[in-house]
Amino acid sequence: MPIxxxxxxxxxxxxxxxxxxKDDPGIGPKxxxxxxxxxxxxSDPQAIITIDCPNKVIIQGEIDLKxxxxxxxxxxxxxxxxxxxxxxxxxxxxxxxIAKGPLPALMKLLPLIKDSYGMYAEYLxxxxxxxxxxxxx
Amino acid sequence: MALPEYFQFQDxxxxxxxxxxxxxVGEEAKLAGGAKALIVTDKIISKLGYAETxxxxxxxxxxxxxxxxxxxxxxxxxxxxxxxxxxxxxxxxADICVAIGGGSVLDTTKMxxxxxxxxxxxxxxxxxxxxxxxxxxxxxxxxxxxxTGSEVTFxxxxxxxxxxxxxxxxxxxxxxxxxxxxxxxxxSMPPGITxxxxxxxxxxxxxxxxxxxxxxxxxxxxxxxxxxxxxxxPVAVKDGKNVEARGQMLIASTIAGIAFTNSMVGVVHAIAxxxxxxxxxxxxxANSLMLPWxxxxxxxxxxxxxxxxxxxxxxxxxxxxxxxxxxxxxKVRELISKxxxxxxxxxxxxxxxQFEDIAMTTMGDGxxxxxxxxxxxxxxxxxxxxxxx
Ligand SMILES: [Fe+2]
Numbered sequence: 001m002p003i004x005x006x007x008x009x010x011x012x013x014x015x016x017x018x019x020x021x022k023d024d025p026g027i028g029p030k031x032x033x034x035x036x037x038x039x040x041x042x043s044d045p046q047a048i049i050t051i052d053c054p055n056k057v058i059i060q061g062e063i064d065l066k067x068x069x070x071x072x073x074x075x076x077x078x079x080x081x082x083x084x085x086x087x088x089x090x091x092x093x094x095x096x097x098i099a100k101g102p103l104p105a106l107m108k109l110l111p112l113i114k115d116s117y118g119m120y121a122e123y124l125x126x127x128x129x130x131x132x133x134x135x136x137x
Numbered sequence: 138m139a140l141p142e143y144f145q146f147q148d149x150x151x152x153x154x155x156x157x158x159x160x161x162v163g164e165e166a167k168l169a170g171g172a173k174a175l176i177v178t179d180k181i182i183s184k185l186g187y188a189e190t191x192x193x194x195x196x197x198x199x200x201x202x203x204x205x206x207x208x209x210x211x212x213x214x215x216x217x218x219x220x221x222x223x224x225x226x227x228x229x230x231a232d233i234c235v236a237i238g239g240g241s242v243l244d245t246t247k248m249x250x251x252x253x254x255x256x257x258x259x260x261x262x263x264x265x266x267x268x269x270x271x272x273x274x275x276x277x278x279x280x281x282x283x284x285t286g287s288e289v290t291f292x293x294x295x296x297x298x299x300x301x302x303x304x305x306x307x308x309x310x311x312x313x314x315x316x317x318x319x320x321x322x323x324x325s326m327p328p329g330i331t332x333x334x335x336x337x338x339x340x341x342x343x344x345x346x347x348x349x350x351x352x353x354x355x356x357x358x359x360x361x362x363x364x365x366x367x368x369x370x371p372v373a374v375k376d377g378k379n380v381e382a383r384g385q386m387l388i389a390s391t392i393a394g395i396a397f398t399n400s401m402v403g404v405v406h407a408i409a410x411x412x413x414x415x416x417x418x419x420x421x422x423a424n425s426l427m428l429p430w431x432x433x434x435x436x437x438x439x440x441x442x443x444x445x446x447x448x449x450x451x452x453x454x455x456x457x458x459x460x461x462x463x464x465x466x467x468k469v470r471e472l473i474s475k476x477x478x479x480x481x482x483x484x485x486x487x488x489x490x491q492f493e494d495i496a497m498t499t500m501g502d503g504x505x506x507x508x509x510x511x512x513x514x515x516x517x518x519x520x521x522x523x524x525x526x
Contacts, residue, residue: 087350089349089350089401089506089507090143090350092267093145093267094145095267098265098266098267099265099266099267099268100264100265100268101264101265102260102264102304103264103265103266103304103305103501103503104302104304104498104501104502105501107500107501107502107503107505107506108500108501110506111500
């Protein structure tokens with residue numbers, strides 16, 4: 001069983017999660033204060049989610065806006081990433097994650113994202129995807 | 138020592154060592170495959186006549202020299218690199234780059250070579266990590282300092298003049314095809330630069346060793362480099378004409394380069410990049426100023442590694458690795474004092490007012506990711522800066 005059945009399923013899991021991060025008083029404001037447009041480009045299934053910090057919105061799908069930084073990865077890698085099960089350095093050298101754009105900006109965001117690892121697992125439990133917390137291979 | 142669950146190691150560069158090997162650059166360039174060369178260097182190296190030797194050797198091998206650019210500054214900017222690329226393009230382009238100089242010359246050349254191979258805008262199209270998908274045009278590197286290891290590394294660090302920040306570009310495809318290590322071209326390096334660049338090499342080796350992504354291959358290389366640097370850096374500083382010491386340092390620096398480009402560096406480099414960008418302190422000196430303090434900061438998280446480093450520096454094992462690791466840090470301080478380098482940030486023009494800025498910039502440096510101890514916030518960096526002040 002794949003983690004995500006198709007693009008629609010992926011969006012239905014990840015977009016609410018991104019919005020949860022956005023609305024978290026400890027994480028949202030810190031992310032938005034970076035002023036970045038961060039785009040996540042996913043494959044298998046294909047999907048795009050953009051955090052538009054200047055406008056404080058999460059956008060699903062293609063956009064005209066040019067992102068400051070983009071991170072491309074498979075949906076499975078994304079899942080491992082949000083669970084905190086991915087060594088970002090090794091993933092970059094293996095090209096499992098391709099980061100494009102000024103890295104210092106991204107580096108400052110990653111510690112914030114770290115705080116959200118636990119939240120993703122909790123969230124999966126809440127939406128009935130508990131089995132996917134450990135079983136993603 | 139526990140094995141990592143997974144690692145990869147690669148070295149893409151043919152390394153040649155020997156007195157007088159500079160004049161083999163033409164042959165080597167031909168082997169690497171190129172017909173139209175861009176030579177990149179700086180004013181000092183050009184004045185010493187080395188760029189001319191390179192040009193002649195290339196012509197003798199039937200390679201056209203499109204341009205010799207000899208104006209690389211201490212820290213190249215993206216604008217300068219983009220302009221150089223456009224200028225070479227107007228002359229019909231170049232299909233091989235030859236760099237002779239220190240780290241800045243080599244890093245600049247890597248980025249010009251990237252643009253000559255792939256086109257585009259350096260900042261808009263090429264910023265990121267491991268973006269490059271295929272080999273670039275060949276490049277030959279001849280280091281004239283013994284420290285940066287840039288002749289074998291996958292990275293190029295340039296200055297973002299607007300942000301006062303160093304920006305790193307990284308891909309295995311940026312590593313030169315050939316590195317020519319000719320000790321003769323390092324003989325005229327002044328003691329201060331010999332010491333600073335040598336301490337950069339030591340920092341590469343120690344950070345490769347303590348890195349969170351260290352692995353057995355780079356560990357072995359790092360330890361070998363530490364042994365050589367400990368023995369020969371003081372000699373090279375004191376007696377610049379000592380070919381043996383110069384040769385050992387060149388080789389040690391290359392070895393340390395291969396080690397750290399695989400296993401990465403840590404908090405010392407993260408801070409040194411920021412001190413360089415904000416206070417203009419040369420890279421090797423900045424590393425040297427921070428190294429012992431950062432080792433103390435990391436000590437509990439990589440005791441065994443620091444003990445091994447201590448043994449490589451001649452410390453006799455006492456059976457207590459933690460104590461030996463501490464002795465090793467004292468050994469590093471002893472080596473720094475032998476080089477005569479300043480040991481306080483205040484002595485190199487860094488001010489306390491700059492601490493906040495340096496610490497915040499450090500938090501955005503990718504090197505922090507592989508430090509053995511997680512840096513929780515910028516306050517920890519400020520504490521380290523205070524100690525080194
Ligand atoms: Fe360095």
